[in-house]
Amino acid sequence: MLISVEMPDSADAAHAYLRDGALPLGGGTHLMAKLDDTAGTDVRLVSLRKAGLRGIDAEDGVVTLGAATTLADVEDDPRLPYLSPCVRSIAAPPVRNLATVAGNLFVPQPYGDLAAALLALDAELDVLGADGARREPLERIAAEGLPQGDLVTRVRFTAPAPDTFRFHKAARRRLNSGSIVTVAARVMVEDGVVADVRLAVGGLTHRLVRATGAERALLGGPLTPRGRRPRGGGGRLRAGRRRLRLGLVPRQGLPRPPASRPARGLKGERMPSRIVTLKVNGAERELIARPSTTLLAALRETLGLMGAKRGCAQGGCGSCTVLLDGRPVVACLIPVVTVDGAAVETIEGQADGERLSDVQQAFVDGFATQCGFCTPRDDHVRHRSARP
Ligand SMILES: Cc1cc2nc3c(=O)[nH]c(=O)nc-3n(C[C@H](O)[C@H](O)[C@H](O)COP(=O)(O)OP(=O)(O)OC[C@H]3O[C@@H](n4cnc5c(N)ncnc54)[C@H](O)[C@@H]3O)c2cc1C
Ligand code: FES
Incomplete structure (x- = not known):
């Protein structure tokens, strides 16, 4: 079970946690999906999201x-x-x-x-x-x-x-x-x-x-x-x-x-719940989260936004897709404490009151919703790529 997620602001600080027995968490697209397999054992993670290790030099x-x-x-x-x-x-x-x-x-x-x-x-x-x-x-x-x-x-x-x-x-x-x-x-x-x-x-x-x-x-x-045979x-x-x-x-x-x-x-010590602040669909929201609370659970269970769905919880189906700082991500694999301060847009945020966004309207016009479960994924990804 996930009992703590540290958020160090440097590589040295992250390394100190690792030497103390925690595991490094990159994007969590493999590790988070495996946590269900660790029921009964305590897992401590160190998120590298804010450790200054992102960037490309050429x-x-x-x-x-x-x-x-x-x-x-x-x-x-x-x-x-x-x-x-x-x-x-x-x-x-x-x-x-x-x-x-x-x-x-x-x-x-x-x-x-x-x-x-x-x-x-x-x-x-x-x-x-x-x-x-x-x-x-x-x-x-x-x-x-x-x-x-x-x-x-x-x-x-x-x-x-x-x-x-x-x-x-x-x-x-x-x-x-x-x-x-x-x-x-x-x-x-x-x-x-x-x-x-x-x-x-x-x-x-x-x-x-x-x-x-x-x-x-x-x-x-x-x-x-x-397909061409070499000489000989x-x-x-x-x-x-x-x-x-x-x-x-x-x-x-x-x-x-x-x-x-x-x-x-x-x-290790179980980390207490923390206050997390998110800008959700343009509005500041505060919530209390345990280390194991995912962004998806926070949106649905704490903030009551049901547009993003829980399908596979493994990163595969995309029905939990939201925009995180403007980019589509699978919310089921993100410990919400690691994205404190981020801007999140859910499918609810795309419409302007009763007026649907162009992409949502295109889905309605083209009967593209099918059962509707994975629509947030398709809608967000197309919205971001501006190709409705
Ligand atoms: C639906 C789906 C499809 C996928 N398809 C593919 C695919 O086609 N090809 C593919 O290659 N992968 C695929 N993956 C696997 C995975 O998403 C990627 O390999 C990804 O690059 C893993 O990166 P991450 O940052 O999310 O790793 P994490 O899950 O954060 O970590 C993976 C492992 O690396 C360790 N780790 C992370 N950072 C460090 C570090 N700095 N130092 C030491 N150890 C570290 C972690 O402790 C963990 O053991 C898929 C995953 C999903 C969910
Ligand atoms: S619930 Fe399937 S990708 Fe998140």
């Missing part, structure tokens, strides 16, 4: 992503076009507006699509640990896990040269679907042959892996278009496929999952 070809940078921030940044196909393949906008870069590194497979892209880009992590700050290759942490109590503060990588980075995710559906297999590749071709290559593969085992066998097969040969009757291609298989599935069996980042039970 100077002199080196990109630095703050750990709490959202996937939507990455998607919107014109300096990172090569990451767009990856980020857009992850969930839906109301999840991407919450989900963070560091959170994506520690979700279990078959999630972790951005982590696959960052592994192919040979990213390094800035980590605060028991002995202070250190820098570690993502590859090592993907293989060994992060020690309990350590905090990732930044992710760094060298921006790929134009047209050298590729990302492909095979999924059951085109949108909002976990991966069957994710492949990210940085490939440098010189004089018609592959001079350097890093391939990362997700979705196949418990953890992300580098497909070193496939890398070796590609090195030194021409990069032939899909396809022997190199067949050998590459075989090595890919061998590189991905070690003979001794699948690697064990890293031991870090379980949603473990922790001992």
